[in-house]
Amino acid sequence: xxxxxxxxxxxxxxxxxxxxxxxxxxxxxxxxxxxxxxxxxxxxxxxxxxxxxxxxxxxxxxxxxxxxxxxxxxxxxxxxxxxxxxxxxxxxxxxxxxxxxxxxxxxxxxxxxxxxxxxxxxxxxxxxxxxxxxxxxxxxxxxxxxxxxxxxxxxxxxxxxxxxxxxxxxxxxxxxxxxxxxxxxxxxxxxxxxxxxxxxxxxxxxxxxxxxxxxxxxxxxxxxxxxxxxxxxxxxxxxxxxxxxxxxxxxxxxxxxxxxxxxxxxxxxxxxxxxxxxxxxxxxxxxxxxxxxxxxxxxxxxxxxxxxxxxxxxxxxxxxxxxxxxxxxxxxxxxxxxxxxxxxxxxxxxxxxxxxxxxxxxxxxxxxxxxxxxxxxxxxxxxxxxxxxxxxxxxxxxxxxxxxxxxxxxxxxxxxxxxxxxxxxxxxxxxxxxxxxxxxxxxxxxxxxxx
Amino acid sequence: xxxxxxxxxxxxxxxxxxxxxxxxxxxxxxxxxxxxxxxxxxxxxxxxxxxxxxxxxxxxxxxxxxxxxxxxxxxxxxxxxxxxxxxxxxxxxxxxxxxxxxxxxxxxxxxxxxxxxxxxxxxxxxxxxxxxxxxxxxxxxxxxxxxxxxxxxxxxxxxxxxxxxxxxxxxxxxxxxxxxxxxxxxxxxxxxxxxxxxxxxxxxxxxxxxxxxxxxxxxxxxxxxxxxxxxxxxxxxxxxxxxxxxxxxxxxxxxxxxxxxxxxxxxxxxxxxxxxxxxxxxxxxxxxxxxxxxxxxxxxxxxxxxxxxxxxxxxxxxxxxxxxxxxxxxxxxxxxxxxxxxxxxxxxxxxxxxxxxxxxxxxxxxxxxxxxxxxxxxxxxxxxxxxxxxxxxxxxxxxxxxxxxxxxxxxxxxxxxxxxxxxxxxxxxxxxxxxxxxxxxxxxxxxxx
Numbered sequence: 094x095x096x097x098x099x100x101x102x103x104x105x106x107x108x109x110x111x112x113x114x115x116x117x118x119x120x121x122x123x124x125x126x127x128x129x130x131x132x133x134x135x136x137x138x139x140x141x142x143x144x145x146x147x148x149x150x151x152x153x154x155x156x157x158x159x160x161x162x163x164x165x166x167x168x169x170x171x172x173x174x175x176x177x178x179x180x181x182x183x184x185x186x187x188x189x190x191x192x193x194x195x196x197x198x199x200x201x202x203x204x205x206x207x208x209x210x211x212x213x214x215x216x217x218x219x220x221x222x223x224x225x226x227x228x229x230x231x232x233x234x235x236x237x238x239x240x241x242x243x244x245x246x247x248x249x250x251x252x253x254x255x256x257x258x259x260x261x262x263x264x265x266x267x268x269x270x271x272x273x274x275x276x277x278x279x280x281x282x283x284x285x286x287x288x289x290x291x292x293x294x295x296x297x298x299x300x301x302x303x304x305x306x307x308x309x310x311x312x313x314x315x316x317x318x319x320x321x322x323x324x325x326x327x328x329x330x331x332x333x334x335x336x337x338x339x340x341x342x343x344x345x346x347x348x349x350x351x352x353x354x355x356x357x358x359x360x361x362x363x364x365x366x367x368x369x370x371x372x373x374x375x376x377x378x379x380x381x382x383x384x385x386x387x388x389x390x391x392x393x394x395x396x397x398x399x400x401x402x403x404x405x406x407x408x409x410x411x412x413x414x415x416x417x418x419x420x421x422x423x424x425x426x427x428x429x430x431x432x433x434x435x436x437x438x439x440x441x442x443x444x445x446x447x448x449x450x451x452x453x454x455x456x457x458x459x460x461x462x463x464x465x466x467x468x469x470x471x472x473x474x475x476x477x478x479x480x481x482x483x484x485x486x487x488x489x490x491x492x493x494x495x496x497x498x499x500x501x502x503x504x505x506x507x508x509x510x511x512x513x514x515x516x517x518x519x520x521x522x523x524x525x526x527x528x529x530x531x532x533x534x535x536x537x538x539x540x541x542x543x544x
Numbered sequence: 545x546x547x548x549x550x551x552x553x554x555x556x557x558x559x560x561x562x563x564x565x566x567x568x569x570x571x572x573x574x575x576x577x578x579x580x581x582x583x584x585x586x587x588x589x590x591x592x593x594x595x596x597x598x599x600x601x602x603x604x605x606x607x608x609x610x611x612x613x614x615x616x617x618x619x620x621x622x623x624x625x626x627x628x629x630x631x632x633x634x635x636x637x638x639x640x641x642x643x644x645x646x647x648x649x650x651x652x653x654x655x656x657x658x659x660x661x662x663x664x665x666x667x668x669x670x671x672x673x674x675x676x677x678x679x680x681x682x683x684x685x686x687x688x689x690x691x692x693x694x695x696x697x698x699x700x701x702x703x704x705x706x707x708x709x710x711x712x713x714x715x716x717x718x719x720x721x722x723x724x725x726x727x728x729x730x731x732x733x734x735x736x737x738x739x740x741x742x743x744x745x746x747x748x749x750x751x752x753x754x755x756x757x758x759x760x761x762x763x764x765x766x767x768x769x770x771x772x773x774x775x776x777x778x779x780x781x782x783x784x785x786x787x788x789x790x791x792x793x794x795x796x797x798x799x800x801x802x803x804x805x806x807x808x809x810x811x812x813x814x815x816x817x818x819x820x821x822x823x824x825x826x827x828x829x830x831x832x833x834x835x836x837x838x839x840x841x842x843x844x845x846x847x848x849x850x851x852x853x854x855x856x857x858x859x860x861x862x863x864x865x866x867x868x869x870x871x872x873x874x875x876x877x878x879x880x881x882x883x884x885x886x887x888x889x890x891x892x893x894x895x896x897x898x899x900x901x902x903x904x905x906x907x908x909x910x911x912x913x914x915x916x917x918x919x920x921x922x923x924x925x926x927x928x929x930x931x932x933x934x935x936x937x938x939x940x941x942x943x944x945x946x947x948x949x950x951x952x953x954x955x956x957x958x959x960x961x962x963x964x965x966x967x968x969x970x971x972x973x974x975x976x977x978x979x980x981x982x983x984x985x986x987x988x989x990x991x992x993x
Contacts, residue, residue, distance in 0.1 A: 141790075144793050144794075144797060145789065145790075145793045145803075147793075147797055148792070148793035148794075148796035148797050148802065148803035149793075149796075149802065149803055149804075150802065151796075151800070151801065151802040151824065153797050153800040154800065183797040318786075318807075318810070320786070321786045321805045321806065322804075322805060324786070324789070325789040325790060325792075325793050325803075325805070326786070326787060326788070326789045326790045327790055328790075331786065331787040331789075394823060394824050394825070394826070395824070396823065396824075
């Protein structure tokens with residue numbers, strides 16, 4: 094299916110003079126919420142990821158072009174999260190940085206942004222990444238208390254202040270914990286995906302199969318040393334805490350459904366299929382990717398794993414129920430392929446973020462559906478099926494966990510190493526398709542090719 | 545690792561009490577600090593004959609070249625920073641009496657942290673019985689003198705082989721090492737030095753332009769070796785198992801080196817080390833085999849996995865990596881291999897049959913590796929630490945730890961940096977004449993040679 098050859102005409106039309114190459118990556122092992130990183134802040138984790146990268150590539154004192162990253166659940170104190178992390182790292186304090194946030198696509202969007210600047214010649218090197226913690230999430234005060242406190246601080250007299258405080262009701266004292274519910278629908282991401290899962294008729298068994306493969310693939314990659322140069326331990330955690338090397342279909346089948354229960358009751362139809370086993374757990378972690386121009390990498394004697402070829406971001410109308418919340422990658426990928434003159438089969442590896450096992454399956458099902466591809470994606474027919482043996486070959490978020498903004502960096506570094514290894518084995522270029530869905534009906538896809 | 549006893553007997557009331565009671569009083573050792581003088585006072589060079597140009601004059605001239613205050617006549621007032629006894633020209637045991645009596649007369653005025661260094665010739669296979677006796681005797685003499693020294697002073701010997709000149713670059717490099725604070729915890733040792741072309745020893749970045757790999761570099765002695773090699777100008781690659789990556793990254797970032805997460809027992813460890821050193825730093829010149837583990841058990845209770853793990857990490861990994869590097873011509877430009885042995889490998893230690901085997905094995909392969917490296921102008925040596933203050937020794941029960949600490953002439957444990965300094969010396973270009981040797985860093989531990 095795969096041609097294993099860069100398609101003709103592609104590189105000249107869309108690639109400016111400079112390639113943005115992926116030199117390597119680093120992340121800390123991902124921890125389950127409330128686990129080893131319970132007291133680590135986003136800044137602690139991003140700094141740790143950065144420090145491991147600096148150590149691996151000898152970047153001490155180096156002034157990089159830019160460090161870009163972010164966090165989805167972010168304290169207001171972390172307004173300059175990435176810059177503060179740079180200042181706490183061994184990089185030159187003259188390295189600029191900024192925060193970026195696009196929900197779960199934060200890390201991948203950061204990679205796209207940094208590589209675009211490199212390709213434009215605006216910077217020669219950069220780091221892209223992300224960090225997220227649900228254990229150290231910000232907690233805000235309720236709206237009533239917030240308004241009263243603000244009114245008190247604005248009041249000019251003692252009486253005014255007392256009046257403001259007097260307006261506080263006991264109910265206002267309950268803290269607001271961060272929610273990942275969609276603000277416009279009030280539904281959690283899981284409930285949204287349960288609708289999509291039911292729409293596409295994805296079975297429980299198929300979802301459990303994806304989850305099981307994720308754990309087994311990830312465990313095999315760890316055991317084979319794949320992550321030796323992609324991960325640096327942190328706070329005593331040396332491997333992804335969520336990984337279950339001994340997971341089995343039988344064990345997964347015993348788990349009760351957690352999403353889609355209301356849906357099943359109201360519609361009176363589909364059995365709920367989404368469990369804690371085939372949905373990603375809440376996780377803490379951080380990841381970074383080192384990018385540069387070829388010339389920079391060469392001048393610094395750094396390896397080159399792959400290059401970022403192109404990327405596409407899509408958004409879908411999930412608010413009115415027209416499309417599933419996490420279906421944007423289904424739209425982004427065909428547009429990206431068309432621009433690059435590629436077919437869906439032209440890839441050695443597919444890295445599709447496992448927000449839920451069913452996200453992967455609904456996306457694949459959509460691409461295989463003639464009707465959907467014609468009416469929703471504007472294609473002549475089905476985009477096609479992928480060779481499933483090339484999907485998430487070293488595991489993905491179901492096993493590793495999904496610290497929202499850190500997932501993009503994890504996937505990109507993994508994909509870059511995979512294509513580099515494949516190219517070294519076969520002597521031919523290798524190519525990976527990366528896609529990450531995100532809250533707000535967003536999705537980012539990228540093409541990565543061995544360099 | 546604080547040695548509270550050492551602090552107590554060197555300060556305040558407890559110092560007075562310890563003195564009155566005649567308790568052992570380990571001294572604060574004189575360790576290398578950039579900018580400090582090489583020795584704490586004038587250097588007395590003994591063993592020469594007045595009016596005749598001889599080896600003692602050659603050594604004295606070399607020392608003058610280091611801007612030292614050098615004398616060849618003892619007087620009654622001077623307090624000596626070091627006493628160098630040149631015995632290369634003795635032909636009979638009868639020749640010893642003169643220089644030895646001179647040394648004895650000057651010893652009381654050796655400053656704290658002072659040094660006694662003998663420069664002699666090793667007994668050779670072709671020596672007459674008389675000559676061999678004269679030369680071999682220095683060994684027992686020096687080790688005995690070292691045990692009589694106090695206040696952090698040490699005694700060591702340079703033993704010339706194969707006609708090496710006393711003022712040849714490597715002989716002087718060894719002499720300089722023994723005189724300096726770098727050898728603070730090396731005591732009662734004789735180091736063989738052969739003839740070799742080498743640059744002169746220097747304190748000014750002796751390892752500049754050299755790429756060094758240190759295995760087990762995340763903590764303890766390994767981290768100290770990495771820091772010391774980096775201080776001496778080397779670009780350092782620190783290697784440790786992936787699980788130790790966090791500490792490894794800290795060390796790498798501190799010394800502006802690179803971290804390589806790697807299990808040294810992996811079949812491709814040598815290839816990955818070489819690939820990293822070459823592609824990232826342009827070559828590999830110094831390899832320090834420091835990675836090692838302990839799995840102590842009495843032999844009667846030893847399990848195969850405990851035995852095998854120790855042999856795999858401490859010995860087989862070194863052999864496999866060396867094989868690969870030598871086969872791939874991976875070490876270049878006067879290469880240096882320094883391996884960590886242990887006094888347990890020399891004297892043996894109860895509960896450490898596996899460890900003792902592995903460390904004695906290191907000594908064995910070092911001699912053989914040295915022969916192989918000679919062909920490419922390189923050296924292989926081993927360093928055998930005694931009781932060193934690390935996390936590992938801190939876990940020894942109190943009483944056993946105190947006994948082990950005091951069971952040396954210096955009556956204290958060494959610091960990781962003491963081991964590191966010895967390795968940095970053996971790794972230096974000036975040490976070209978030192979190969980196949982085991983240098984003990986043990987404060988003249990009472991066990992073994």
